[in-house]
Amino acid sequence: MSSQPRIAIDAMGGDEGVRVMMAGTALARRRHEGLRFLLFGDQAQIKAALDHHPNLRAASEIIHSDSVVESTDKPSAALRKKTSSMNMAIAAVKAGDARAAVSAGNTGALMATAKLALRTMPGVDRPALAALLPTLGDNDTIMLDLGANTECDARNLVQFAVMGAAYARIAFDLDRPRVRLMNIGTEEMKGTEEIRDAAAVLRAAESLPLSFEGFIEGNKIGSGEADVIVCDGFSGNVALKTAEGTAKFVTDLLRKAFTSSIRSKLGFLISRPAMHLLRHHLDPNNHNGAVFLGLNGVVVKSHGGANDKGVANAVHVAARLVEEDITRRIAADMAGIENLAAVASKLELSAK
């Protein structure tokens, strides 16, 4: 039984805490029968929540923790809470007791804790935060970095491309995911030197299991033209939040429009199934689960406001990445960036 992969769950994070984390984990377990769980948090609360989920209880071990990382805690304060559910969940991955950790806690704290405990993989300078975004194409798109690194150089961007492609091969079952770099135009001379250098390296690195297809602009994120979109953490975070905000803006306008007259209210009632479809497609719970890529272990961030289904998605993301051993895959791909000397010489070339 102990040979089955285990996932560490921070049961205390998120706006609604233990109940939602347990309900979501129980839901995810149904899709991954072989998984086992380590549940970190207040033992009494977890036990009470598990009363509703006997199947999860049978597959889990509860490990009591006596403190919680608050949403207002700075990363430095969170790091000092060694006996928090978040810290202990990450420590379990470090110790090899679990292969992945899932937390709905404070992103900055989770990132700091995970980086310090798990360290970056050989060949990776900095981890990146990656998430799935909906598109009009056949599959979602993976965007990274979403805020782990405010500033990035060309090496970072190339590494993000390799890590994102490894994730895309697993998430979308593709051999050579289409990778694009976010830029403010599609011509070769557009953007910063870092982006142009990263593009030069990716264009040359033909042995990598990805297909580099040049630049992409913000208006094409949802077009389905890329399986992986690579950007620095600042503009990635701005793009992600702008997309969320705009989707909400448009649906708010729509709601206003639909309640502006009796006639449009009637139309709304009749087309409710259509609206339901729209809401389903845009529901962030269906895309919940951002992954820190590039660490020695899988760490998944669930949105603080996620519901049962959202938490289940985040746990599912962790389970898939564990089952497909993303860490080993990224390590192999990193070795395949022909050799870093060649990359470096290319970068020096354009820096002249």
Add this chain to the structure above:
Amino acid sequence: MSSQPRIAIDAMGGDEGVRVMMAGTALARRRHEGLRFLLFGDQAQIKAALDHHPNLRAASEIIHSDSVVESTDKPSAALRKKTSSMNMAIAAVKAGDARAAVSAGNTGALMATAKLALRTMPGVDRPALAALLPTLGDNDTIMLDLGANTECDARNLVQFAVMGAAYARIAFDLDRPRVRLMNIGTEEMKGTEEIRDAAAVLRAAESLPLSFEGFIEGNKIGSGEADVIVCDGFSGNVALKTAEGTAKFVTDLLRKAFTSSIRSKLGFLISRPAMHLLRHHLDPNNHNGAVFLGLNGVVVKSHGGANDKGVANAVHVAARLVEEDITRRIAADMAGIENLAAVASKLELSAK
């Protein structure tokens, strides 16, 4: 008659060329009876288009130009086309024959031509591209820079704030517009050093005719919480395009949903007025007209795909900025950044 303000129109730019530029300008003229126009482009084509707009013809002078800046022209190539409609329209502003220029041509070419001919105003290091975006609040929001400067330092961001506020005072008739800096969090320590330094300067500069209200994230662009949103040109361009792309994405989904069954088609027909309202609110033509701020003269970029109404909006933006003398206002405000020595010392402080 020659004392009336004149606006130079590049009649040749844009996807549909002369016809739309003339129809739009004629439309704008109705809102600004006192304005006169200099129309640059192919004389025969302009004359033919003016047959439909006798009122505009009466208020205009045609100046023949024998070349056109193509959408594929690099800025360097565009600069060499001295007798292009774009170059000649900008030159008219430089010579004082017109107070503003409006063009739907290639953005990079327009920016390069305008910068070279008009130069930046005293006190401004770099011009910025600013546009109006729709919000759920009482007025639109002005966002800048949208792509004129790929990388920006703290001084640039502070200057953008001052220029954006001057624009907001005119566009929204406000005394102290609420200015926010785009960031990836709202806490003081978030973001790059450039952003934190700019925030420190703006917080201290109480004598400026603006109210600095801290950081804003991408999901709040349309919330109505800011009259001016300041960002570097890279993330501003990403945010603008992501917002456009997401709005299109959601309305595409909506169209799909509404045509997915007979029932939802019926609902769509009934609620058509509501959908019309939505489309009106999201129509980019209603927000057309991006302004290059910080030059010795007003230059407005109309979207290449704008229709008559869109061009009219761009010309209206130029007219308002001329009527309210934005260039003089910005110059006065720049002098009001207490003194640049104080700003510089603050920046050195945080750079330590």
